[in-house]
Amino acid sequence: MGLEDRRDQEPDVYQPAEDSQLLADTATDRLTGDELVLEVGTGSGYVAGRIADETAARVIASDLNPHAVRQARAANVETVRADLVAPFRDGVFDAVAFNPPYLPTDPENEWDDWMEHALSGGEDGRAVIDPFLETVGRVLAPDGVVYLLVSSLTGVDAVVERAGEEGFSAVAVADESFPFETLTVLELLP
DSSP states (O other), X not given: OOTTOOTTOOTTSOOOOHHHHHHHHHHHHHOOSSOXXXXXXXXXXXXXXXXHHHSSOEEEEEESOHHHHHHHHHTTXXXXXXXXXXXXXXXXXXXXXXXXXXXXXXXXXXXXXXXXXXXXXXXXXXXXXXXXXXXXXXXXXXXXXXXXXEEGGGOHHHHHHHHHHTTOEEEEEEEEEOSSXXXXXXXXXX
């Protein structure tokens, strides 16, 4: 499914954009092909679908949003309704990819629907990133890797510091600048 492919879209699902493309490009370039990969917060299924189509990896996608699960499944992505990594077994994934909700949002301006859940990262942009970093290590295989997309709006250095507190080393492996933000894919290693 390309960025231009807008058929069968759910209105309550985050659709692929520049951040999705950057994460998909980075993951497909860096994966060797036979991994078991989890994409957290799959939305439309675009990133998981690209990884599955362009590598030999088996990809499982998850999303809390039931509309996203439905759309990703319609795109032939193996999808589970899940909150972050909660239902998955310990130590099974060779790689985890995540394009989290990262836009800093004033609590007084939140609109409490599925699109907000896909976009809003809370006051500092890290309301979902921090719990993800706390739990993702549990599902990683011993030599596993995490590809985490972050925005300059959320404070990349703060995310790197938090990843370090959770036992990860972090290195920026891709970035793309826009007039209002820079998107960075961090590669996290335990």
